[in-house]
Amino acid sequence: MPSSSDLTAAPLYFELTPTADAATEVDHIFVFRDTGALSHRGSGRFATDLFSLSVAGGCGGTLISLAPPRPDFVPRPSSFCGIVAGLRLSVRPERLPGTGALEPLATALGRVRQSDDGLPSLVAELDGLARALTFAAPPQAFSDRTERRRAREETGVSRRRLAAVRRFRLLLGRFAGPALPLSDLALDAGYYDQSHMSASCRAFADRPPGALRLQATARAFGPSLQDGKIKDRIRLVIMDDRKE
Known part of the structure; x- marks a missing residue:
């Protein structure tokens, strides 16, 4: 996972509802930037019942991963330091996107390490990823x-x-x-x-x-996220209350 040494922007976690043309299996998009303030050791606050298609960037290049639901009943062994963004999905996608599709997303992710100014571009890339994913037909009903x-x-x-x-x-x-x-x-x-x-x-x-x-109280972002196309989609915001 990338080091927090080059993170200069404040810790932030937010979720946005997907656009109307996204695959219905996409529950929301998320961006998580932290230096251990929000995800301190022992916390399971970011547990999820959904699959997480995540993109992280660091000195080793851009990595994409698909993780199953993470219940976090066992406290996390260490804090999260770095930045990760992606989609939360109700089911597994048929395939992961190719590396070529990640280059613009990686560039947008890198900008958000230093400033909120890059958030609109990152959201736009995540929206494109949400539209590009494909999913198998749902299975028949079971007992x-x-x-x-x-x-x-x-x-x-x-x-x-x-x-x-x-x-x-x-x-x-x-x-x-x-x-x-x-x-x-x-x-x-x-x-x-x-x-x-x-x-x-x-x-x-x-x-x-x-x-x-x-x-977790909804609050105003800076100018970069005041655009109604993004602001109206905000579903959850978590910020570091010690810095307010």
Whole structure:
């Protein structure tokens, strides 16, 4: 993974809804830039129930990888330092893009290491990637038992664990919305009560719900992301609250 030594821009994680012409299997695009401030050791905040098609750039060149859902019930052993961007997918794509298609994306990714000014170009490249991916036809319906087995074979974890990740991710999105009471947010995200939500927040992110809401609250970007075509697509923003 690239070193953080050449990262001069502030830690940032955000998700955007895909464009209307993207493949329906694309849930969202994401950009994650960090020096260990957001993804500290022991945190599972960036767990996901989706496949992650990620592009990272460093001294070794541009790397593209496809990772299965990552539940992060086991705390991460180290913090993330670097920058990565990509797509979150509901299923595996038929094939990964060729190396030639990555060159413009790698250039855009490199610009974002130093400044937010390159974010619009990076988003445009990710949108192009979302349009270019192809997926196999969905399989026929299976019995519940078979679905459980297939989920474990495909992702390595049970559907119950994936459901817990999905519930936590939904909560993060709710934190970025209107400031509702925590008890209402808990029920809205599918938790039994506020205590159940608090336990989940500490298990995934080692922080209480109130602290997470401070970081996941939607807020204005700089001029580079004020364009309505991008700003209106923002679904989740997480910033380092210690720098505000």
